[in-house]
Amino acid sequence: MNYAVVIPAAGQGRRMQAAVNKAFLTLQGRPIIAHTLAVFQADPRCERIVLVASENELDEMQALAEEAGATKADRVVAGGSERQDSVRAGAAQVMDAPLLLVHDGARPFVAIERIHALLLEAEQSGAALLAVPATDTIKQVDQEGRVKQTLKRSELWAAQTPQAFRPEVLQQAYAYADETGFQGTDDVSLVEAAGGEVAVVEGDYDNIKLTTPEDMTLAEAILAKRAGEAGT
Template sequence: MMIGKKKKRPFVSAIIVAAGNASRMDGIDKQLVEISGMPVVIRSVLAFEHSNKVDEIIVVTKKESIPELNRQVREFFANKVKFIVAGGKTRQESVFCGVNCVDDRCEYVAIHDGARPLVLTGAVDACIDDAVEHGCALLGVKVKETIKAVDEERFVEKTIDRENLFIAQTPQIFEIALYRRAMEHADSTGADYTDDCQLVESIGQKVYVSRGHYNNIKITTPDDISYAQALLEQMEDRI
């Protein structure tokens, strides 16, 4: 037996999902809007580009956005981007398009919303480590606010204990064989999920919650753009 032999690092493929229709963005393509001179989706890509634990990146976007994203990937030296592919009609279909493009060596797949440009590379790395230990993991943060359950007339029925409540973020990272089993199950049942953890939970898999950070917001409305800009400036001031 060899003593002290270093365990081989698993091959990790990152899928950046940027194929949404941005229905709440007043016609603005949130993936291409710039924050401090860099497009939102490129900021998301670079968080994985800079990780020593990520081997390749696949970007899933709208068909008409592929030429522009190709140009931006070259401009910002995102050298790990292997493919930029068109997504499907739903988020789940878009993720599946990305998964079908991963390298044959892929052991873990990290799925991230392109509209979360402030994710930290350190958080990505920690989530990968947790996924390797537990089979799958997602970034999450504890709920801060008091949560109320209401009835159909909007009267409070009860106050929910927030001690064990977490806000799900991305990336969400899975052992690739596990994720493919969940894909097959969804295909066979006709289920369509907007959350990848929910997809694997549907086949009975538990998902570990890795420590996220509150700045890892998802840009959903125009107001979020200015908020993300302010958060980025705060983050840069601390460096």
């Protein structure tokens, strides 16, 4: 099934500690967001890209999308103060798509095979996400800095994007969020909160979100590895 993707890039990138929104930082000479756009531009099953930018970066983001040849990103929309607000503004543009994906602008390394596996699952389940098994042991810690409990690692997965939805499932989740004021840190959590089922599709560890300066070093290493694999 074909899909439309919403790409939120309207954050401030505070943890990256750069002078600009991290979406504009470059990897091998191209802005992070251009790398991300290229993945979906190249996927024949992606019908449309809705890029979400902050109000004061709309023109810059539009120009960048054009320069990157991202013809599917024909509309850049203004985001909001929280990620959930930004995604919602973007999703409103494409609720008529057969399937809807949400993918972080700051996650440029998602593999097309994983996207297609996710689509298949979302078609069946209504909502699905890519995730990887947790590698660290995760502790729940109280306000005083004391461990409350150690969570069972074999049951823990780190959520990634894309997260995929049948549009009516996302619509219902938004209705629930409106009623209750629920705020999630990812998109499928709205479906979970509304009592819906969410399926997990195993992703890969290269699909990192560029969050801190150290991630930029890791990103260059991932690109170098790929260039090596491609024999260039």
